Amino acid sequence: MPTSPTSRRRISRLVVSAAGTALLLSSGTSLAHAAEPHWSDADAVRFWTPERMASATDPARPAQPAGPPSPARPTAAAAAAMPTAQHTPGLRSVGTIFSFTTDPTTDRMRAHKCSASVVESPGHDLILTAGHCDGGKAVFVPMYTSAYPLDKQPFGFYRISRWYADNRYVHGTKKPVSDLDFAFGRLEPSESGAQAQDVVGANKLVRTPGYLNKVTMVGYPSSHNPKDQAVRCPAQTEALPGFYQIQAKCRGMWGGVSGGPWFSAVDWSKGTGTIIGNVGGYNGGGNDADVDWLTYSPMYGDWFFRLYEEAKSDHPTSHGTSYQQPPLPYSMGDGETWSHARLLASGEYTGDGKGDLIVVWTDGEVTLYTGDGNGGFTGERRLAAPNGTWKNVKSLTGGDFSGGTGSDLLAVFGSGEVRLFPDVGTKGLAGGTGLAGSGSVWKNAAQITAGGFGTGGYVTDLLVRWSDGEVTDYTGVGDKGFGTEHRLQKPNATWKGATLLAAGQFTGGDRWDTLVRWSDGRVSQFQDTGPGGLGDQHTMSSAGSVWSQDSVMTAGGYDPDGRPDDLVVRRSDGETGMYAHTGATFGTESMLVAPQ
Missing domain, CATH: 2.120.10.30 (TolB, C-terminal domain)
Structure with a gap:
């Protein structure tokens, strides 16, 4: 392998493992699709017992037992300087997604858990998450608190009635289409008739300014998290070479954080902020070779905001069958x-x-x-x-x-x-x-x-x-x-x-x-x-x-x-x-x- 600085700048040192189990969208499917019908808030409460909620896993960042250091781990000096995700009560506009769907091969119920955030919309009813987190009978729980059952959550829960994802995205991929790993979900009102945005507020979405950004990542790890609480991590982003994506280094970003927002600014007292990315992208957003410290996000460009507009207006349009990356912003390296x-x-x-x-x-x-x-x-x-x-x-x-x-x-x-x-x-x-x-x-x-x-x-x-x-x-x-x-x-x-x-x-x-x-x-x-x-x-x-x-x-x-x-x-x-x-x-x- 070449060792010159120019060679180093052009090599993406990514050690990858097999992608986790996920629901797949074919390239010909519709952009938006309804969640599975014939279920209610009562059905969700009956199914999502506290035990099941505690055992849910991320579809693309599967929980893995801690093991020996992998070859991809940083040097001791770099690891010591790396930030670590800290537990936090969370943000009222950020929560978890619990969903279940019938596995056609076993006819059993299969669960996964991701993170999501409420975003501004005319109907006050949209959440943002990763594309690999959509599908199934799903509920969104803002500021999820593990101490309470589903029907006793501080800010309630909201069934997801419709999903909006780019039809070209392929779950868990390590290819350029992983740039499209974002999705929106439309929420049903709560049992009291309230819309989520009216209860917890909403976050603003803006274009990713470039590769280098100061962000705060927020999400809910579903493993290595005995407190079962949200974590936050202030981090510095940089380019993911060859992709329209950014990456950040922070220890403790285990499976379950998929879809979690990357804030460029956040008001913890109000519980909302400005979002420029979300956990997702290459290999479902990370967990390469059981590495918890390297996390990815798609950059928010034209395709992201086209999907956002379609979700807001509930007017899905197919994005074709192929994806061509936009010109990548120039990066000077790491x-x-x-x-x-x-x-x-x-x-x-x-x-x-x-x-x-x-x-x-x-x-x-x-x-x-x-x-x-x-x-x-x-x-x-x-x-x-x-x-x-x-x-x-x-x-x-x-x-x-x-x-x-x-x-x-x-x-x-x-x-x-x-x-x-x-x-x-x-x-x-x-x-x-x-x-x-x-x-x-x-x-x-x-x-x-x-x-x-x-x-x-x-x-x-x-x-x-x-x-x-x-x-x-x-x-x-x-x-x-x-x-x-x-x-x-x-x-x-x-x-x-x-x-x-x-x-x-x-x-x-x-x-x-x-x-x-x-x-x-x-x-x-x-x-x-x-x-x-x-x-x-x-x-x-x-x-x-x-x-x-x-x-x-x-x-x-x-x-x-x-x-x-x-x-x-x-x-x-x-x-x-x-x-x-x-x-x-x-x-x-x-x-x-x-x-x-």
């Missing part, structure tokens, strides 16, 4: 991969006026991420395969040194060699111009960063922090040499503790500013750095702060204004984010890569 990002360099490498990012990985691979001009990226391109040469690069920076249409890359190698690679977005990394040879004084250069430090409108100046703490500014650097050197700091112990440098136009002056992350975690900003000095120093973060986890950083112009004041940071756990419009304080943070 935290495990990005923990190997060793060096970053910002610039307009493609010459389109939008900020791009070059990454040097620990194995020597070099990739170029193309910016979209809105604080994100649209794709990646390999500039160099894993190799020994780029493994030996000590520091690098982007700049306008050669006068071409795109940014150039200046690299300092451990041997003391310095090479300038002009217009790398179009010319690549072949050759380059040597500015210093192996064994030169540049073997003592610890860090470099380019900027406009007072010599004009182009990024042609170079700030260097030497291993003995000396700091120098080279103005007018080009393909003919390093220009003019200016000493800004004599060798000193303080600057020996500077671990990271980044330059940008943070405070709006003609000269760029310099950010320094010190070994104790402090971050300082030196405003208006130039040939005459580093500028005024301001503290942005104190010692021991979260910035002690900052492993690599660079600054560039990644949003529409093009101003180089957007700070990109890779932390020790692989999480990579952008602080847009950084000034005297850090700007607005957005996540580019979720932590491992």
Whole structure:
């Protein structure tokens, strides 16, 4: 198996087991279908005794006994940092589905249990769950409480009279049609005549914004749950490669949580919130090889909202016989991969006026991420395969040194060699111009960063922090040499503790500013750095702060204004984010890569 970062980013490490038993819909069935007729609230109460309710299981995430760790389990460090689902009394708008249907092969009654949530509808009578949870004679119990029988539940129970599911979905599948694992159920009024939404409220459904989201998952595990209570877990989502789905890591998401909502916002006092996903999708939403910590959700796009509208209007329409995935949002990969990002360099490498990012990985691979001009990226391109040469690069920076249409890359190698690679977005990394040879004084250069430090409108100046703490500014650097050197700091112990440098136009002056992350975690900003000095120093973060986890950083112009004041940071756990419009304080943070 390839081991390069690019290969790792393109491999979905999913260990799967056989899908659980489920009711199947053929590709030709109607979108909506009625629940089994000839039963009443009284029938439900008689059948769903407390014992049967306690023994119900999820059809696609079957309960499995705890066993030895599977090969898919995370490392000890990653597991320790992973959130764990916590018991909660629940939300009044979220509950369980109990259903039973006749098994034609044995003529016995078969039960399963899933989670569901009440969602906004004109009739005040719709729930959302997973597609693999529909079918059969079913009841929805909001804020299910195991201490009470069905007819004594705090918010009652509601029979499901009609199901709405995409006819192309196949239960338990590991194929792209698992993107369609969502369904709606229409509820009958309670015995008192009340509609569910009027009793418990309703949740708002919105499009899944993208792959990276902060969510709170809520559901009712039917195994490994002695308290038989709801659980909730705050989690970070990321892409499920190759699928129009997201995934989240949280221990304790056992069978029974299928269909449970993923909230982007929730008001626990009101019992409702905004939903952007539900447990479902690949392999029925998880439980691969008895793994309780990796859970999936379909993304809510056009097909989801088409089904939602059809359910609200009770106007089912067949969605055809085949499913073609929509264009998948671009994903930069995961935290495990990005923990190997060793060096970053910002610039307009493609010459389109939008900020791009070059990454040097620990194995020597070099990739170029193309910016979209809105604080994100649209794709990646390999500039160099894993190799020994780029493994030996000590520091690098982007700049306008050669006068071409795109940014150039200046690299300092451990041997003391310095090479300038002009217009790398179009010319690549072949050759380059040597500015210093192996064994030169540049073997003592610890860090470099380019900027406009007072010599004009182009990024042609170079700030260097030497291993003995000396700091120098080279103005007018080009393909003919390093220009003019200016000493800004004599060798000193303080600057020996500077671990990271980044330059940008943070405070709006003609000269760029310099950010320094010190070994104790402090971050300082030196405003208006130039040939005459580093500028005024301001503290942005104190010692021991979260910035002690900052492993690599660079600054560039990644949003529409093009101003180089957007700070990109890779932390020790692989999480990579952008602080847009950084000034005297850090700007607005957005996540580019979720932590491992």
